[in-house]
Ligand SMILES: CC(C)=CCC/C(C)=C/CC/C(C)=C/CC/C(C)=C/COP(=O)(O)OP(=O)(O)O
Ligand SMILES: O=P(O)(O)OC[C@@H](O)CO
């Protein structure tokens with residue numbers, strides 16, 4: 526919680542320097558507590574700018590807390606990526622205060638947020654207002670969040686949802702293809718969406734497994750690239766992605 530209250534500023538300053546950020550996603554259900562410190566160290570040395578901690582199935586606050594404690598010494602923001610209200614902890618620096626804009630269930634649009642808001646206030650957690658938009662494959666998050674998933678190539682809908690997030694004043698638009706998606710969101714879709722956004726920053730995640738794709742997405746206009754599965758499955762490849770993104774200047 527050392528960086529609490531500074532997270533948005535840290536992100537903004539890096540973006541102002543023309544950098545594209547990489548966030549490392551740790552799933553509390555899948556990560557091994559014995560190995561997480563050494564994995565995180567390599568990610569930080571390669572240039573990752575944030576830790577997202579979250580998952581949809583099998584996640585407990587206890588495991589979330591243990592992970593954040595292990596990561597505490599790294600001067601990198603530790604941000605909760607919540608699937609529900611049970612994953613709010615005072616140990617984090619910040620939380621993605623997300624609304625799943627293309628959900629059919631009001632619970633994921635304003636319901637969970639209603640329950641979370643007073644808790645976040647009480648804990649003095651920094652909140653990062655985020656429009657969460659699920660596209661394509663969608664994965665477990667789409668199923669649980671009852672998303673009306675947008676087809677990968679329906680750029681008109683993706684743009685409309687993204688503009689909506691910006692008009693609501695959300696600082697971030699998270700375009701999510703779903704954890705482990707067979708293909709990520711298309712760079713061409715990102716570049717078109719980018720043209721319509723004046724303030725909101727674009728987070729892209731889901732199915733990013735190569736430095737080539739990560740670079741294409743970054744050059745197309747993604748501000749933050751998230752990788753999760755590849756860190757668990759092929760750390761060397763994940764480190765290549767982090768290095769590639771960290772070297773980009775726009
Ligand atoms: C603001 C608060 C407290 C909650 C918001 C809750 C919302 C809007 C949730 C959206 C729907 C949802 C289930 C999102 C999950 C986001 C997430 C943590 C994705 C990464 O986890 P996965 O990789 O999909 O999970 P598994 O590995 O368990 O499949
Ligand atoms: O695990 P991957 O496929 O990298 O997806 C990351 C993230 O966007 C999932 O919510």
Ligand SMILES: [Mg+2]
Nearest residue numbers: 552580704753
């Ligand atoms: Mg996962």
